Amino acid sequence: MVMQESGMWDSSPNFGTSPQMFVQQILSEFHLRKEELLEMMRRIQQEMAKGLRLESHQTASVKMLPSYVRSTPDGSEVGDFLALDLGGTNFRVMLVKVGEDEKRFWKIATNNQMYSIPVDVMTGTAEMLFDYIAQCISNFLDQYNMKDKKLPLGFTFSFPVRHEDIDKGILLNWTKGFKVSGAEGNNVVGLLRDAIKRNGDFEMDVVAMVNDTVATMISCYYEDHSCEVGMIIGTGCNACYMEEMKNVELVEGEEGRMCVNTEWGGFGDTGELEEFRLEYDCVVDEMSVNPGYQLYEKIIGGKYMGELTRLVLLKLVNQNLLFNGEASQLLKTRGSFETRFLSQIESDTGDQKQIYNVLTKLGVLPSEADCDIVHLVCESVSTRAAHVCAAGLAGIINRMWENKCKETMRITVGIDGSVYKLHPHFKHRFHTMVRELAPHCEVTFLQSDEGSGRGAALISAVARKMAS
Numbered sequence: 001m002v003m004q005e006s007g008m009w010d011s012s013p014n015f016g017t018s019p020q021m022f023v024q025q026i027l028s029e030f031h032l033r034k035e036e037l038l039e040m041m042r043r044i045q046q047e048m049a050k051g052l053r054l055e056s057h058q059t060a061s062v063k064m065l066p067s068y069v070r071s072t073p074d075g076s077e078v079g080d081f082l083a084l085d086l087g088g089t090n091f092r093v094m095l096v097k098v099g100e101d102e103k104r105f106w107k108i109a110t111n112n113q114m115y116s117i118p119v120d121v122m123t124g125t126a127e128m129l130f131d132y133i134a135q136c137i138s139n140f141l142d143q144y145n146m147k148d149k150k151l152p153l154g155f156t157f158s159f160p161v162r163h164e165d166i167d168k169g170i171l172l173n174w175t176k177g178f179k180v181s182g183a184e185g186n187n188v189v190g191l192l193r194d195a196i197k198r199n200g201d202f203e204m205d206v207v208a209m210v211n212d213t214v215a216t217m218i219s220c221y222y223e224d225h226s227c228e229v230g231m232i233i234g235t236g237c238n239a240c241y242m243e244e245m246k247n248v249e250l251v252e253g254e255e256g257r258m259c260v261n262t263e264w265g266g267f268g269d270t271g272e273l274e275e276f277r278l279e280y281d282c283v284v285d286e287m288s289v290n291p292g293y294q295l296y297e298k299i300i301g302g303k304y305m306g307e308l309t310r311l312v313l314l315k316l317v318n319q320n321l322l323f324n325g326e327a328s329q330l331l332k333t334r335g336s337f338e339t340r341f342l343s344q345i346e347s348d349t350g351d352q353k354q355i356y357n358v359l360t361k362l363g364v365l366p367s368e369a370d371c372d373i374v375h376l377v378c379e380s381v382s383t384r385a386a387h388v389c390a391a392g393l394a395g396i397i398n399r400m401w402e403n404k405c406k407e408t409m410r411i412t413v414g415i416d417g418s419v420y421k422l423h424p425h426f427k428h429r430f431h432t433m434v435r436e437l438a439p440h441c442e443v444t445f446l447q448s449d450e451g452s453g454r455g456a457a458l459i460s461a462v463a464r465k466m467a468s
């Protein structure tokens with residue numbers, strides 16, 4: 001092999017070496033060594049500790065928001081509850097029946113209806129958004145003939161909220177591409193109640209508002225009482241867990257425990273991720289509606305993973321390492337590479353059919369070698385996401401382990417979200433890395449089913465019992 005003069009490496013690829021090696025070199029940046037992940041984990045833990053303390057809470061990138069959901073509920077009301085779920089591009093209304101059987105387990109039956117949120121509503125005013133929500137509820141009640149009932153309602157609202165109580169909390173900031181004016185800084189339950197009044201068509205008793213991570217944890221808790229962590233790996237990424245009250249300085253009282261919504265998606269917003277972020281991460285961030293915010297989430301969340309992949313593909317094309325150096329117009333278009341394509345491509349069983357299908361839809365005619373490279377790119381982006389996410393969860397679990405001072409700790413993590421559920425390999429890579437980074441803990445992962453809605457209803461049922 002002819003050695004290249006130094007300097008040539010910087011500008012253009014060296015075709016004296018195989019193109020695969022250049023591809024691998026570019027993709028190797030996505031690989032994080034265990035020591036790097038442990039370092040990331042320690043930094044997350046530091047921000048978590050800062051977020052919990054009164055004097056450092058303001059400047060912490062991980063906000064650690066108290067949920068007002070406390071440990072071990074002792075019973076709940078039974079009956080019909082309405083659950084609302086707002087957190088992505090869809091809004092869901094659900095009827096949940098909470099009851100008891102001989103084994104004292106909660107039985108839940110649901111009817112539900114999904115409504116898509118029009119783009120102009122997602123980027124309009126708070127009044128428009130909440131009026132739309134009230135309309136959807138009205139439509140749902142019509143459908144099930146329930147307009148005359150004043151049902152208790154649990155609201156899963158999957159954004160950062162500073163609670164003052166279980167049914168009162170202000171929206172700190174929107175995430176995941178929402179940009180509705182007039183909501184930040186306001187009590188979300190108040191906005192909902194006002195809209196229901198304006199609608200005038202039905203009455204509701206809004207009992208509780210919870211984050212989707214909290215709802216997921218609670219819904220899994222009823223299946224497995226060791227469930228003390230809730231997680232979402234979907235459009236966005238976040239986790240909650242049960243923290244000792246004495247550490248939750250934002251809420252008075254020392255006894256028992258409270259579920260804390262970490263809002264860890266904001267990790268990195270005060271510089272903690274700088275040496276880990278790649279050029280693609282910076283572009284995704286700059287082009288988002290909230291540049292400089294949610295940097296950790298932008299590495300993992302389904303809202304961003306497709307776009308990250310597209311940017312890597314374009315880089316390879318520009319270096320003449322892919323598609324003969326030519327990208328289609330569609331591939332050059334922002335947002336054209338959807339996150340679900342990663343799942344599709346990584347499901348390939350070796351015949352390249354799936355990869356070929358995705359790429360031809362994007363207007364490129366790939367060679368076999370191109371298909372292999374695209375597969376590798378997807379694998380690199382999604383594996384990094386799984387490992388980075390594992391660093392976060394290990395941060396929480398190891399913290400809980402230290403709190404308990406136990407030799408080994410058994411813990412269950414309730415999880416929901418499209419990336420976790422639909423990607424063919426994410427789960428496995430994520431689980432394996434969590435176990436490696438938290439070796440003292442026996443972790444069980446429990447996939448939640450409709451957790452967002454069921455959890456909100458169960459929390460409302462408990463809140464009603466406590467209020468009565």
Ligand code: GLC
Nearest residue numbers: 158159160175232236238265
């Ligand atoms: C975003 C939101 C957070 C939510 C997560 C998953 O990170 O800020 O509240 O839990 O997405 O939906």
